[in-house]
Amino acid sequence: MSPRIAIIGGGSYHWSPRLLADFCNTASLTEAQVVLHDLDHTSAERMAELGREFAHRRAIPMRVEAVEDRAAALTASDFVITAFSVGGLESMRYDLEVPERFGIRQPIGDSVGPGGIARALRSVPVVLDMARAVERHAPSALFINVSNPLSALTRTVARETDVAVVGLCNELVGLQFQLSLLFDVPMHEIDFVVGGVNHFPVVTELRLGAAGGVDSDGFARLRSAIDTPPSGPLWMQPPPGMHWRKVTDGDTFTKIDLLANLAVKLELFCRFGVLPGANDHHIVEFLPGFVHGDTGHGTGWHVHHWGIDGHTADSIDDVRGYEAARDTDGVTSMPTGELVAALLDAIITGSGPPLPVNLPNTGQVTTLPPDVVVECIGTGDTSGVRARDTTAIPGIIGEYARRASVSQELTVEAALRGDRDLAIAAMLADPLAGRLPYERVIELTEALIDATSAWLPQFRR
Amino acid sequence: MAPRICFIGGGSYQWTPKLILDIADTRSLHDAEIVIEDIDPEPIPAMVDFVHHVAKLRGIGLRATGTTEQRSALEGADYVVVCISTGALESMQHDIEVPDRYGLRQSVGDTVGPGGILRGLRNIPVLVAIARDMEIVCPDAWLLNLTNPMTTLTRAVQKATSITAIGLCHEVTITQYTLAMLLGCDMRAIDLSVAGVNHLPLITRLDIAGDDGLERLAALIDDEDALAAPLVIPGITGHEAVSDGGAFTVGSLLEANRVKLELFRRFGVLPAAGDRHLVEFFPGFLTEESGWGARWGVELTSMDTRRAWLAHYMREFDGLRSASELPRTPSGEMVAALIDSRLRDRPRHFPLNIANHGQVPDLPEGAIVESMVCVDASGARGRDVAPVPVVLADYLRRVSASQEKVVEAALTGERDVVFEAMLLDPLASRIDYDELGRMTDEMLAATARWLPQFA
Numbered sequence: 001m002s003p004r005i006a007i008i009g010g011g012s013y014h015w016s017p018r019l020l021a022d023f024c025n026t027a028s029l030t031e032a033q034v035v036l037h038d039l040d041h042t043s044a045e046r047m048a049e050l051g052r053e054f055a056h057r058r059a060i061p062m063r064v065e066a067v068e069d070r071a072a073a074l075t076a077s078d079f080v081i082t083a084f085s086v087g088g089l090e091s092m093r094y095d096l097e098v099p100e101r102f103g104i105r106q107p108i109g110d111s112v113g114p115g116g117i118a119r120a121l122r123s124v125p126v127v128l129d130m131a132r133a134v135e136r137h138a139p140s141a142l143f144i145n146v147s148n149p150l151s152a153l154t155r156t157v158a159r160e161t162d163v164a165v166v167g168l169c170n171e172l173v174g175l176q177f178q179l180s181l182l183f184d185v186p187m188h189e190i191d192f193v194v195g196g197v198n199h200f201p202v203v204t205e206l207r208l209g210a211a212g213g214v215d216s217d218g219f220a221r222l223r224s225a226i227d228t229p230p231s232g233p234l235w236m237q238p239p240p241g242m243h244w245r246k247v248t249d250g251d252t253f254t255k256i257d258l259l260a261n262l263a264v265k266l267e268l269f270c271r272f273g274v275l276p277g278a279n280d281h282h283i284v285e286f287l288p289g290f291v292h293g294d295t296g297h298g299t300g301w302h303v304h305h306w307g308i309d310g311h312t313a314d315s316i317d318d319v320r321g322y323e324a325a326r327d328t329d330g331v332t333s334m335p336t337g338e339l340v341a342a343l344l345d346a347i348i349t350g351s352g353p354p355l356p357v358n359l360p361n362t363g364q365v366t367t368l369p370p371d372v373v374v375e376c377i378g379t380g381d382t383s384g385v386r387a388r389d390t391t392a393i394p395g396i397i398g399e400y401a402r403r404a405s406v407s408q409e410l411t412v413e414a415a416l417r418g419d420r421d422l423a424i425a426a427m428l429a430d431p432l433a434g435r436l437p438y439e440r441v442i443e444l445t446e447a448l449i450d451a452t453s454a455w456l457p458q459f460r461r
Numbered sequence: 462m463a464p465r466i467c468f469i470g471g472g473s474y475q476w477t478p479k480l481i482l483d484i485a486d487t488r489s490l491h492d493a494e495i496v497i498e499d500i501d502p503e504p505i506p507a508m509v510d511f512v513h514h515v516a517k518l519r520g521i522g523l524r525a526t527g528t529t530e531q532r533s534a535l536e537g538a539d540y541v542v543v544c545i546s547t548g549a550l551e552s553m554q555h556d557i558e559v560p561d562r563y564g565l566r567q568s569v570g571d572t573v574g575p576g577g578i579l580r581g582l583r584n585i586p587v588l589v590a591i592a593r594d595m596e597i598v599c600p601d602a603w604l605l606n607l608t609n610p611m612t613t614l615t616r617a618v619q620k621a622t623s624i625t626a627i628g629l630c631h632e633v634t635i636t637q638y639t640l641a642m643l644l645g646c647d648m649r650a651i652d653l654s655v656a657g658v659n660h661l662p663l664i665t666r667l668d669i670a671g672d673d674g675l676e677r678l679a680a681l682i683d684d685e686d687a688l689a690a691p692l693v694i695p696g697i698t699g700h701e702a703v704s705d706g707g708a709f710t711v712g713s714l715l716e717a718n719r720v721k722l723e724l725f726r727r728f729g730v731l732p733a734a735g736d737r738h739l740v741e742f743f744p745g746f747l748t749e750e751s752g753w754g755a756r757w758g759v760e761l762t763s764m765d766t767r768r769a770w771l772a773h774y775m776r777e778f779d780g781l782r783s784a785s786e787l788p789r790t791p792s793g794e795m796v797a798a799l800i801d802s803r804l805r806d807r808p809r810h811f812p813l814n815i816a817n818h819g820q821v822p823d824l825p826e827g828a829i830v831e832s833m834v835c836v837d838a839s840g841a842r843g844r845d846v847a848p849v850p851v852v853l854a855d856y857l858r859r860v861s862a863s864q865e866k867v868v869e870a871a872l873t874g875e876r877d878v879v880f881e882a883m884l885l886d887p888l889a890s891r892i893d894y895d896e897l898g899r900m901t902d903e904m905l906a907a908t909a910r911w912l913p914q915f916a
Binding site: 271272287289290292294295300395396399402403406409410421424425428429434435436437438439440441 | 564723727743744745746748750751851852855858859862877880881884885887890891892893894895896897
């Protein structure tokens with residue numbers, strides 16, 4: 001079979017090189033027909049060229065082309081991947097800088113909090129427009145969203161269209177990597193049960209070691225690792241992009257450093273018995289007590305703040321990464337950690353390992369409302385993708401996940417209707433934005449909408 | 462048959478006198494037997510004398526006895542009115558002062574927020590002990606709880622014992638009174654639906670003799686010509702009786718309710734408690750930037766003010782004891798009317814706090830909610846099903862989740878669960894995570910003598 005894969009936003013320096021490399025490394029995708037579409041057609045052509053070069057270097061039949069007409073790009077596709085950012089860094093600057101004027105400093109600002117809400121307001125109509133086009137031109141395709149805010153955008157498609165949709169995020173792969181470093185267990189032998197929303201997925205059960213192995217209670221081992229930090233080197237040094245802070249002397253990162261850089265999630269684990277799975281810089285946006293101005297917005301917890309400069313540096317790195325991929329021989333065989341290729345492989349071949357996925361809640365997370373998009377472990381096969389487990393997020397952590405999903409639902413509604421009052425309602429319900437004085441929540445919402453009005457046609461009065 | 466009504470904490474100068482007057486003015490209760498119980502023997506003789514003074518002036522058979530023995534006081538009771546305060550102002554001082562040092566100022570401090578949580582921890586074991594005694598000596602009596610924090614206390618009794626417990630609070634009645642003044646209608650012409658928790662009840666429907674009262678209110682608050690119209694506010698129940706009366710206008714009354722009207726403007730339902738209570742549920746109104754609520758017309762109730770109130774209640778009681786004529790104005794409290802409705806099987810609707818069986822669909826089943834409740838001989842049950850707008854529903858759920866943890870912590874004595882309650886509470890959780898842990902420990906330590914279960 002030769003699947004047809006359309007990437008909307010296919011000119012992305014971040015996504016396309018990664019996705020194309022992963023496709024090359026996935027046997028079932030080496031014959032794929034990949035179609036790149038982008039508002040900036042030149043960028044799509046640039047990435048198509050890279051894809052063709054990859055196929056040539058690997059001598060595989062994968063075909064890659066840039067298609068300027070969106071309908072033509074979508075038609076007959078089996079999979080549609082969306083990777084986009086409305087306004088890019090130019091709009092995101094406001095998501096960070098406007099709230100900062102009000103005293104809210106967001107480490108990332110792309111999922112919840114004022115920045116995440118503003119990003120959703122401009123992205124929801126765009127993802128809906130794409131999904132409508134998929135409904136028309138490729139109605140049986142699986143729509144795979146990798147764009148942020150992932151929960152809100154995936155929810156929009158599920159709520160407003162008949163398109164089958166899944167959101168994919170690599171944060172839990174990051175957790176697998178961190179636990180693999182801590183326990184010296186291969187990543188694929190780390191399995192968990194998860195419930196939550198994107199960037200706040202909560203591990204409710206943890207298994208280490210091969211299936212049926214002795215360490216079915218990974219939480220017990222994690223507890224003892226926290227009580228008695230293990231010595232010994234890390235099997236791999238953390239890539240610089242992870243922005244770890246070093247707390248020990250010496251040149252190399254140790255397991256002590258590892259634990260220090262997981263401080264927030266481990267604190268929550270010790271206290272509440274479940275493990276939030278995303279990186280701490282995401283988690284704290286859901287639990288604003290960790291990013292309080294009084295304590296330097298989380299510096300004591302080693303929370304890394306990207307800031308617009310950090311995001312800009314990341315995007316420059318993406319361009320460099322592209323150039324390196326273009327100018328070196330061969331194609332990296334290192335998996336990127338992204339999940340798109342793995343999910344496609346499972347669906348095409350009919351089997352594959354369990355993966356973290358974002359799907360509408362049909363009961364897999366019992367403590368979150370029905371229909372909202374939840375992050376959970378899923379499996380793919382020829383009939384599609386579905387949740388594997390049913391779980392409840394207990395206590396406080398479950399309550400905070402619930403609060404986030406309530407605000408997200410209001411955000412989607414506000415974005416679809418272009419309703420300022422609903423946007424204010426979403427901010428009031430958001431734990432981070434809702435901490436401001438009442439009048440300031442309203443001013444902040446208005447200021448964000450006004451600052452980004454170029455990308456918010458639905459809010460024009 | 463005349464009921465036996467036991468007052469636990471019956472030495473309360475704030476509550477007992479006005480409830481006794483209401484009872485004396487309720488025909489079916491003229492021959493009631495009153496038991497004044499208090500752990501403090503000092504005010505008991507005066508309260509018992511007061512009951513007999515009232516009976517004599519009214520020419521009715523009302524009579525009273527006094528005791529400091531809880532179990533014997535409860536013996537044979539039909540109704541148990543609870544108006545206690547564990548540690549009184551001495552303990553409450555810490556509820557206010559410790560959070561203050563952490564940058565959390567509370568306008569009341571008796572419901573939610575750090576103060577409400579600690580007050581719950583102190584009072585819950587006392588309430589549960591009362592209900593346990595009731596299980597033994599008067600298992601069919603109703604516990605009528607007037608004590609704060611009303612929601613968690615009533616919930617604890619319901620969770621831990623088999624006693625029927627109902628929470629009674631005058632805030633909705635006061636709002637009804639305010640609405641009658643603003644809209645120029647008879648209070649009795651008002652019917653409303655309420656959904657929420659105590660001190661955050663939301664009026665979702667307001668009917669004034671067939672008119673949509675919320676629509677009328679919306680029109681009034683935007684009508685600049687109406688603002689100068691005068692109002693005469695007689696002294697009413699609760700703290701308002703203590704504050705200056707003076708000449709009010711529509712405008713000044715609206716000014717005194719800015720928080721609830723702002724929330725009404727934004728969400729279309731009307732919070733029906735005093736603004737000083739509301740801001741503790743919506744801490745965005747209670748920030749340093751807004752002068753701790755001053756910008757919204759909210760004053761922080763200081764410990765000095767509370768002491769002044771107490772002195773006022775004592776003076777007022779002294780006046781009543783020696784008065785040869787007693788007021789006949791209903792106090793606005795619901796104890797006497799509720800008992801009368803049950804006794805005579807005369808159905809009436811009251812805003813009461815009972816377990817949720819669907820009347821507040823946005824809150825969990827079994828949580829104690831404030832809603833319109835029908836009381837008659839067959840009991841007390843919710844009358845309406847009242848959903849609320851999503852943001853307000855979520856604020857309710859947040860406090861409700863915290864309140865459930867307060868009950869759990871108070872019953873188990875688990876310090877970690879206290880922290881969880883704080884972390885879920887919108888007001889307490891505004892501060893830094895580590896600071897919140899320190900504040901929790903400090904509050905528990907400061908009030909340890911009233912918290913035996915945490916020893």
